[in-house]
Amino acid sequence: MIGLPQLLNGFVWGWIVALVALGLNLIYGILGIINVAHGTFYMLGAVIALVLLPSLGFWGGLLAACILVGLIGAVTERLVLRPLLDRPVMTILATFGILLALEQTVGLTFGLSNRAVPDPFGLQLRLGSITYPGYRLVVALCAMLAIGGLDLFLKRTRWGSWVRAVNQHRELALVQGVPVPRVYSLTFALGTGLAALSGVLVAPIVGVHYLMGVDIVILAFVVVIVGGTGNLWGTVLVAIGAAELENLLTLVTRPTAARMITFLALGLLLVIRPQGLFGEKQAE
Amino acid sequence: MLLTTRNLTKHFGGVAAIQGLDFQVDALETRAVIGPNGAGKTTLLRLIMGELTPTRGEIFLNGQPIHHLPSHRIARLGIAKAFQIPQIFPSLTVAQNVQAGVGHGLASLWLNGGRQAQIRERVAQVLDQIHLADKADLPASELAHGEQKRLEIGLALAQSPQLLLLDEPTAGLSHAETDEIMQLIRSLQGKTTLVMVEHDMRVVMSLADTISVLHFGQLLAQGTPQEIRANPKVQEIYLSQHG
Amino acid sequence: MSGNRWQLLAGAAGILGLVLAPTFLDSFWVFFLAEILLFILFAQSFNLLFGYTGLLSLGQSVYFTVGAYTVALLIRQWKPGVGLLLPAGVLTGMVSAALVGSLAVRVRGHGFIIITAVPTVVLVLLGQDQSAWTGGDNGLNIIPPKLLGQYSFFDPTVSYYAVLPCFLATMFFLRWLLATPLGQAFLLVRENEARAAVLGYDTLRLKFVAFVIAGGIAGLAGALDALVTAYVIPSSASWTVAADAIIWTLVGGAGTLLGPVVGTGVLLFAREFLSDIWAHGYPLLLGLVLIGVVLFAPQGVVGALRKRMGG
Numbered sequence: 001m002i003g004l005p006q007l008l009n010g011f012v013w014g015w016i017v018a019l020v021a022l023g024l025n026l027i028y029g030i031l032g033i034i035n036v037a038h039g040t041f042y043m044l045g046a047v048i049a050l051v052l053l054p055s056l057g058f059w060g061g062l063l064a065a066c067i068l069v070g071l072i073g074a075v076t077e078r079l080v081l082r083p084l085l086d087r088p089v090m091t092i093l094a095t096f097g098i099l100l101a102l103e104q105t106v107g108l109t110f111g112l113s114n115r116a117v118p119d120p121f122g123l124q125l126r127l128g129s130i131t132y133p134g135y136r137l138v139v140a141l142c143a144m145l146a147i148g149g150l151d152l153f154l155k156r157t158r159w160g161s162w163v164r165a166v167n168q169h170r171e172l173a174l175v176q177g178v179p180v181p182r183v184y185s186l187t188f189a190l191g192t193g194l195a196a197l198s199g200v201l202v203a204p205i206v207g208v209h210y211l212m213g214v215d216i217v218i219l220a221f222v223v224v225i226v227g228g229t230g231n232l233w234g235t236v237l238v239a240i241g242a243a244e245l246e247n248l249l250t251l252v253t254r255p256t257a258a259r260m261i262t263f264l265a266l267g268l269l270l271v272i273r274p275q276g277l278f279g280e281k282q283a284e
Numbered sequence: 285m286l287l288t289t290r291n292l293t294k295h296f297g298g299v300a301a302i303q304g305l306d307f308q309v310d311a312l313e314t315r316a317v318i319g320p321n322g323a324g325k326t327t328l329l330r331l332i333m334g335e336l337t338p339t340r341g342e343i344f345l346n347g348q349p350i351h352h353l354p355s356h357r358i359a360r361l362g363i364a365k366a367f368q369i370p371q372i373f374p375s376l377t378v379a380q381n382v383q384a385g386v387g388h389g390l391a392s393l394w395l396n397g398g399r400q401a402q403i404r405e406r407v408a409q410v411l412d413q414i415h416l417a418d419k420a421d422l423p424a425s426e427l428a429h430g431e432q433k434r435l436e437i438g439l440a441l442a443q444s445p446q447l448l449l450l451d452e453p454t455a456g457l458s459h460a461e462t463d464e465i466m467q468l469i470r471s472l473q474g475k476t477t478l479v480m481v482e483h484d485m486r487v488v489m490s491l492a493d494t495i496s497v498l499h500f501g502q503l504l505a506q507g508t509p510q511e512i513r514a515n516p517k518v519q520e521i522y523l524s525q526h527g
Numbered sequence: 528m529s530g531n532r533w534q535l536l537a538g539a540a541g542i543l544g545l546v547l548a549p550t551f552l553d554s555f556w557v558f559f560l561a562e563i564l565l566f567i568l569f570a571q572s573f574n575l576l577f578g579y580t581g582l583l584s585l586g587q588s589v590y591f592t593v594g595a596y597t598v599a600l601l602i603r604q605w606k607p608g609v610g611l612l613l614p615a616g617v618l619t620g621m622v623s624a625a626l627v628g629s630l631a632v633r634v635r636g637h638g639f640i641i642i643t644a645v646p647t648v649v650l651v652l653l654g655q656d657q658s659a660w661t662g663g664d665n666g667l668n669i670i671p672p673k674l675l676g677q678y679s680f681f682d683p684t685v686s687y688y689a690v691l692p693c694f695l696a697t698m699f700f701l702r703w704l705l706a707t708p709l710g711q712a713f714l715l716v717r718e719n720e721a722r723a724a725v726l727g728y729d730t731l732r733l734k735f736v737a738f739v740i741a742g743g744i745a746g747l748a749g750a751l752d753a754l755v756t757a758y759v760i761p762s763s764a765s766w767t768v769a770a771d772a773i774i775w776t777l778v779g780g781a782g783t784l785l786g787p788v789v790g791t792g793v794l795l796f797a798r799e800f801l802s803d804i805w806a807h808g809y810p811l812l813l814g815l816v817l818i819g820v821v822l823f824a825p826q827g828v829v830g831a832l833r834k835r836m837g838g
Contacts, residue, residue: 034637036770080818088637089583093777094821096770100814108811214767218648221641256656260649267645274634333725359727371725373718384715385726387708443727 003251005130010247012136014240015143016198021220021227021235022147023194029167029230030187033081033091037099038195038220039213044069045196046203046212047106050117058120062142065200066193073192074185082184099213107210117203139201146197150190151232163187167230222266228276238277242266285347286311286447286477287332292341292351294327294501301327303501304341309447314469314478316492318512320521324501325481326368329449332479333365334358345447364445368452368481370436374425378416381424381435382407385442406442414438414468430461437468448472450480454487466491489513545691549684558683558755563795564694565751570775570787571701572745577773578781579705580737581717586627586643588769589650590620590742592761594749596654596661599669599759608672609689613750620746621739628738632731635720647766654761666760669753686755693751697744701784704740713737717782774813778820780827789828 024038045065053061076098084090123134154160165173166183174180199212206212223242227235242262249258269277287309294302302324309315317325330336332343334355343351350358364385373381386406387399411417414434419427424435433453440448453469454462462484469491472478482488488495488509495512497505505515512518545564549557569591576582594616601607601615623646631642654661661667671680678685704710715723716733724730753759762768779790794816798809824831 028637034640080822083822090821090825092583092640093773094818096774097814097817097821100810100817102814104811104814214765215648218641218644218766222645225638225641254656256652260652260656263645263648263652267642267649270638270642270645271630271634274638335721335725354729355724356727356729359725365725367722371719371722373715373722375718376714380711384711384723439722439726 003248004127005132006247006251007244008132008136010244011240012140013247014243015140015147015236016202017216017219017223017243018236018239019143019146019194019198019201020216021223021239022150022232023191023198024217024220025224025227025229025232025235026163026187026194027191028224030163031077031081031184032086032088033084033095033188034088035095035191036092036217037095037102038191039215039217040099040102041069041073041192041195041213042199042216043106043208043210043213044072044102045199046117046208047110047199047210048196049200049203050110050115050208053117053120062197062200066196069196069199070189070193074189076192077185077188081188082181085184103210103213110208110210112210114207114209116207119204135204139205142201143198146194147232147236150194154232159183159186219263222263222270226266226269226273226277228278231276231278234276234278238266285309286345287479288344288347289332290342290344292328292331292343293339294324294331294336295339300501302331302338305498305501305503307496307503309477309479311446312474312477313493314473314491315480316488316495317479317481317498318483318488318495319498319504322500323498325498326451327501328498329365329451329479329481332358332449333363359443362443362446363449364440364443364447365449366437366440366451366453368455370429370432372424372432372435372439375423377421378424378427378435379407379411379420382410382438382442385410385439406444410438410442413441413471415464430457430464433457433461433465434468437465441472445476447477447479450478450482452481452483454482454484462487542695545695549687554683557687559795559799561683561687561690561755562752563792564687564690565748565755566772566775566795567788567791568694568697568744568751569748570772570779570791571697571784572741572748573769573772574776574781574784574787575701575713575741575744576737578776578783578786579710579717580713580734581720582632582734582737583640584643584738584741585640585766585769585773586645586647587741587745587772588764588766589627589646590624590745591749591752591768592650592654592759592764593623594620594746595753595759595763596749597746598671598750598753599667600660602669602672606672608676609674609754612672612754613693613747616746616750616753617743618746620749621743624742624745625735625739628735628742632734632738644766644769647764647769650764651761654764661761662759663761666758666762669757669759671754671757680754680757690751690755693747697747698784701744705784709733709736774817777827778816780829780831780833783827783829783833786827786829793828 020038020042024035027033027035048065048068049061052064056064080094080098081091084094119133119135121135121138124131125134154164162173162178162183163186165176165178166180170180223239224235227238245265246258246262249261285308289305289307292302292305292307293300305328317328319325327336331338334350334353338351342349345361345363350361373384383403386403408417411420414437416431416435416438419431424432427435437450437453454465457465466487469478492509494506495509496503497512497518499521504521505512505518507515548560552560569587573584573587576584597616597619598612601612627643627646631639634642655663673679674685674689680686680689712728712733715728716730720730775791775794776787777790778794779788780786794813797812801809801812820827826834
């Protein structure tokens with residue numbers, strides 16, 4: 001079937017983008033931090049996986065990368081970002097500093113060239129007349145599980161309810177005995193951990209490069225805002241929609257043009273509905 | 285009539301803050317708008333100023349509809365507003381703040397070289413009126429709360445409005461500071477039309493020509509201070525709460 | 528009054544120093560200084576928006592690149608003179624900024640930042656997509672026309688004396704602009720946009736005007752960069768390039784005309800010195816400096832100094 005691989009690619013890439021965007025959304029919503037280094041944590045995940053996969057295996061490496069990056073995230077939050085709470089402009093600068101420092105450290109340590117990561121499963125699926133790498137479907141499945149898990153975590157656990165409480169009304173949460181500072185650390189760790197998870201998952205598809213996080217962060221930001229800040233499933237929907245649009249467009253035009261059109265479409269949505277597609281119109 | 289609203293209605297979500305309000309203000313009168321919290325007083329001022337768009341209904345200034353206009357256009361028609369919480373420009377000096385009120389509108393921005401002296405004179409005049417001439421060169425952020433309230437009114441005054449909206453001009457002020465504001469308002473009476481939302485009954489009763497009582501977004505009663513004081517409905521919903 | 532006189536004196540000395548610089552610097556440093564000056568203009572374009580109007584644009588690299596490619600493509604097609612190339616760069620910078628600005632200024636808050644960032648991605652992709660015109664990832668080498676018909680831009684001194692008047696003119700323009708009622712109104716938008724609207728200021732229009740002027744300045748910087756380096760590349764539109772202007776401005780001190788001068792100068796010198804001893808040390812160091820500035824001197828170098836002297 002013509003277009004099936006593109007459709008599947010869009011689906012897989014959409015879930016990855018959703019995962020990155022959700023981490024960003026969480027950090028922005030709870031901490032008011034505009035984390036331009038989010039793509040860097042995504043890149044860090046991929047790099048750590050590259051190093052650890054041979055010894056720990058795919059699943060072990062994946063877990064280790066998420067935990068390690070989450071820890072790095074928590075430490076960064078505590079040391080650099082905590083003093084900047086609610087000064088979003090300053091957080092842009094600080095996180096840009098983090099981006100530069102981390103990216104360059106990685107570039108110096110691991111080299112500046114793209115490194116391929118072998119397909120962990122080597123499975124090829126026959127779908128009618130085409131074959132499709134089974135790993136990609138595993139990627140989408142992992143992302144789905146992670147997002148479903150995040151949703152459950154936020155709705156069903158005590159920590160999750162704390163995160164939501166802080167999101168809704170920080171002072172009130174503080175009064176009600178929510179350990180707000182720890183919620184900040186947790187949120188940042190969770191957000192960066194999700195970015196790392198996405199990085200690990202895509203590494204076998206696109207390889208690892210020290211600048212791989214630069215482009216995705218803008219896409220993720222646009223997706224967050226178009227999906228409606230604080231809206232988990234809105235973000236997922238927009239991410240998948242955008243990824244499908246881009247991949248299906250490659251059927252009729254060049255990949256760069258497809259991506260450009262997708263960005264233009266998202267940008268236009270942003271202008272038409274600044275509060276997001278699924279966001280409530282803000283109270284005047 | 286200087287200001288008229290017809291069937292003015294504003295919903296927030298499902299809640300009506302103002303419901304079918306017909307409200308009139310005569311030129312050069314001093315009107316106080318009172319009512320319990322949530323009666324829609326501040327919403328009314330924001331609707332007049334164009335900070336909110338009405339859900340339904342109309343607002344007229346001198347018979348001209350203004351409810352569809354953005355704030356800056358309404359301001360240029362001669363309505364000014366002093367906010368309850370001072371909305372001044374914190375890192376500009378007191379004089380620059382007042383000047384911001386004097387020269388508005390892009391059209392006048394490029395070509396006011398010849399008007400410099402005129403503007404300076406007006407700034408000095410307003411600074412005198414609000415008793416802040418000696419602090420003209422201080423950053424506005426360094427003023428005390430009472431002074432910031434006066435500067436807030438000064439910003440609005442600087443526009444030389446025909447209609448001045450005052451949102452709780454004495455909120456959070458001491459007795460002495462309140463007296464100062466009352467003096468300032470008295471000096472404006474008869475020269476400018478004033479509509480003020482106010483909780484302090486001493487201020488309302490001694491300054492207002494007419495009092496409008498809002499309750500659940502509707503006009504409950506309207507009349508002179510004596511009439512309002514004697515009105516049993518008003519006593520029931522409002523005055524009784526305040527002792 | 529005496530403070531003003533000192534400022535005047537320092538300014539005059541600075542200008543004299545800049546005019547005479549090629550007589551006592553070797554050609555490497557002359558070229559380097561030319562680059563610093565045009566990058567200061569790039570930083571000023573961000574400074575006008577953020578420092579004076581309160582608009583955080585993540586997309587000034589777009590107008591820089593538009594200005595640069597205007598020069599490059601005009602040279603390829605018609606080989607006009609510098610006297611036409613530079614105004615063309617300013618104009619296209621302004622037009623593209625007007626296009627984006629007319630949509631972006633309507634969106635408040637953080638949406639504005641993201642909307643200004645979208646064109647950075649689109650322009651880089653457009654450049655890659657249309658590589659026949661733009662050179663794609665390799666960029667495009669150009670041969671700048673001779674200045675006044677005889678001086679080649681490949682001579683650093685010529686480049687420098689082409690950049691310097693533009694630099695000085697823009698600095699004086701900004702100084703004048705910010706003293707006009709229009710410039711003062713920008714400050715009101717920065718300080719309290721909602722209040723400015725209630726005072727009668729058309730804040731949308733003010734933001735739009737600031738955005739277009741800033742686009743013109745970035746376009747000028749880009750056009751100069753194309754002439755001086757004889758090279759243009761689509762990736763210069765990337766948001767990370769826009770972030771350079773942000774960093775230079777904020778390290779120096781936003782909301783002052785001197786801030787971007789100091790920030791750009793200091794950081795580019797640091798990069799030059801570091802590149803000799805440790806090639807990749809600059810971005811790493813810059814990252815750490817940035818974190819330090821944000822945490823300990825959020826008003827930048829000039830802001831901190833001013834505060835110390837004032838207090």
